[in-house]
Amino acid sequence: MASAAAATMTFRRASLAAACLPARSLGSASLCAGADRRLSIHVPLRCVSASSARRETRAAAATMAKKSVGDLAAADLEGKRVLVRADLNVPLDDRQNITDDTRVRAAIPSIKHLISNGAKVILCSHLGRPKGVTPKFSLAPLVPRLSELLDDVIGPEVEKLVSALPNGSVLLLENVRFYKEEEKNDLEFAKKLASLADLYVNDAFGTAHRAHASTEGVTKFLKPSVAGFLLQKELDYLVGAVSNPKRPFAAIVGGSKVSSKIGVIESLLAKCDILLLGGGMIFTFYKAQGLSVGTSLVEDDKLELAASLLAKAKEKGVSLLLPTDVVIADKFASDASSQVVPASAIPDGWMGLDIGPDSILAFSSALETTQTVIWNGPMGVFEFEKFAVGTEAIAKKLAELSGKGVTTIIGGGDSVAAVEKVGVADAMSHISTGGGASLELLEGKELPGVVALDEA
Numbered sequence: 001m002a003s004a005a006a007a008t009m010t011f012r013r014a015s016l017a018a019a020c021l022p023a024r025s026l027g028s029a030s031l032c033a034g035a036d037r038r039l040s041i042h043v044p045l046r047c048v049s050a051s052s053a054r055r056e057t058r059a060a061a062a063t064m065a066k067k068s069v070g071d072l073a074a075a076d077l078e079g080k081r082v083l084v085r086a087d088l089n090v091p092l093d094d095r096q097n098i099t100d101d102t103r104v105r106a107a108i109p110s111i112k113h114l115i116s117n118g119a120k121v122i123l124c125s126h127l128g129r130p131k132g133v134t135p136k137f138s139l140a141p142l143v144p145r146l147s148e149l150l151d152d153v154i155g156p157e158v159e160k161l162v163s164a165l166p167n168g169s170v171l172l173l174e175n176v177r178f179y180k181e182e183e184k185n186d187l188e189f190a191k192k193l194a195s196l197a198d199l200y201v202n203d204a205f206g207t208a209h210r211a212h213a214s215t216e217g218v219t220k221f222l223k224p225s226v227a228g229f230l231l232q233k234e235l236d237y238l239v240g241a242v243s244n245p246k247r248p249f250a251a252i253v254g255g256s257k258v259s260s261k262i263g264v265i266e267s268l269l270a271k272c273d274i275l276l277l278g279g280g281m282i283f284t285f286y287k288a289q290g291l292s293v294g295t296s297l298v299e300d301d302k303l304e305l306a307a308s309l310l311a312k313a314k315e316k317g318v319s320l321l322l323p324t325d326v327v328i329a330d331k332f333a334s335d336a337s338s339q340v341v342p343a344s345a346i347p348d349g350w351m352g353l354d355i356g357p358d359s360i361l362a363f364s365s366a367l368e369t370t371q372t373v374i375w376n377g378p379m380g381v382f383e384f385e386k387f388a389v390g391t392e393a394i395a396k397k398l399a400e401l402s403g404k405g406v407t408t409i410i411g412g413g414d415s416v417a418a419v420e421k422v423g424v425a426d427a428m429s430h431i432s433t434g435g436g437a438s439l440e441l442l443e444g445k446e447l448p449g450v451v452a453l454d455e456a
């Protein structure tokens with residue numbers, strides 16, 4: 001396969017050549033050659049324009065002392081090819097429209113700094129979790145929004161090769177996860193990716209907890225390797241807020257990435273006073289307690305872990321709240337039939353897609369007692385109106401608490417999208433572009449994508 005040249009665009013001061021993938025044999029000359037027909041999408045060229053908390057705190061603080069893209073000036077950047085890893089993993093609807101552009105907007109300051117200092121930006125990201133080349137996970141749908149945000153776009157198609165990129169331009173590579181080598185952090189792949197550029201900026205906070213080729217591997221071959229503005233901003237805020245939180249401290253964990261996030265709960269039990277679980281996470285806990293869950297999302301290999309977490313919460317005196325009632329559906333669809341049932345009474349053939357009204361009340365009153373709240377993962381399938389009630393109620397509650405001085409941190413692509421949808425994002429203390437990443441920081445873990453960067 002190949003590189004997938006989707007389009008190129010010229011900006012008045014910058015150009016965005018979209019969706020060229022690092023080819024199997026990466027090298028600047030082969031970058032856009034041999035485009036995979038399935039991916040040769042021509043994007044319209046309308047472009048107008050921390051054992052002890054103390055030790056963990058120290059470890060996390062150390063991750064902040066990284067060289068920053070802001071330390072690089074025109075003398076360092078003019079004419080240089082800069083590989084920028086962003087997290088452009090945005091939610092898309094069935095028609096490939098971006099439903100929340102927070103992560104795209106958040107990537108812009110670093111890119112603007114680089115292009116305004118004459119660098120040639122080679123921008124890369126993943127989107128979703130594709131298994132091989134999958135057109136629906138192409139980054140091409142992001143090009144129009146990126147172009148708008150980078151402003152002043154005027155012209156038609158420009159060069160496709162990195163070597164031909166004019167100073168002050170941007171080339172967007174296709175989804176790095178189209179290559180299995182990316183997630184394996186394959187050294188050869190990282191080397192080839194790195195060979196496209198002279199230096200590296202990691203601005204992908206949302207993916208900083210992954211040691212992948214484009215987040216960690218490339219730093220072995222590119223000097224300097226520095227932190228982007230977004231990465232820095234996230235660390236500056238989160239390290240302080242979660243290492244020494246105002247108490248009582250609550251975490252709300254939901255969403256669908258159960259296997260990635262259930263492990264975090266153990267650490268959260270040591271950090272939090274209150275833990276609220278919602279979303280697809282809860283059914284594994286119900287099943288672990290011997291309840292029937294119908295066709296709900298369940299991770300059968302995590303049942304023992306779920307049972308032990310419930311026991312540990314009890315031991316540690318952490319108030320771990322599971323929803324007592326759920327909204328169930330007869331199918332996974334926006335027009336599904338639905339009903340509210342006690343968590344202990346999910347019938348066969350039905351699936352839980354939201355928390356119920358009693359749970360909303362119980363969660364809201366638990367949250368009333370808090371001083372700091374971190375939320376990752378929607379309470380239900382909020383993309384369907386019928387199952388958005390729990391998520392929207394929690395979003396509104398947190399906005400209300402924010403107004404009363406509670407520190408509220410929302411992390412994760414879909415969680416942020418939900419809060420934006422409700423229109424309360426501005427009310428929150430911090431909107432983080434990383435869900436899993438912010439939870440790992442909270443655990444006191446160092447993030448591999450940050451550790452690998454040059455020290456300040």
Ligand SMILES: Nc1ncnc2c1ncn2[C@@H]1O[C@H](COP(=O)(O)OP(=O)(O)O)[C@@H](O)[C@H]1O
Pocket residue numbers: 254255256257258278279280281297352353354376377378379380381382383411412413414415416435436
């Ligand atoms: N009960 C549920 N069953 C299946 N999916 C769910 C359920 N509750 C929430 N989800 C889904 O979880 C997804 C978000 O999960 P996740 O990626 O873990 O969150 P984030 O992106 O905020 O980190 C949403 O697309 C939502 O539809």
Ligand SMILES: O=C(OP(=O)(O)O)[C@H](O)COP(=O)(O)O
Pocket residue numbers: 087089128129206207210257260411412413414433434435436437
């Ligand atoms: O959306 C993301 O993480 P999040 O859902 O934890 O915020 C990041 O893009 C990382 O994606 P991944 O969990 O597939 O590595």
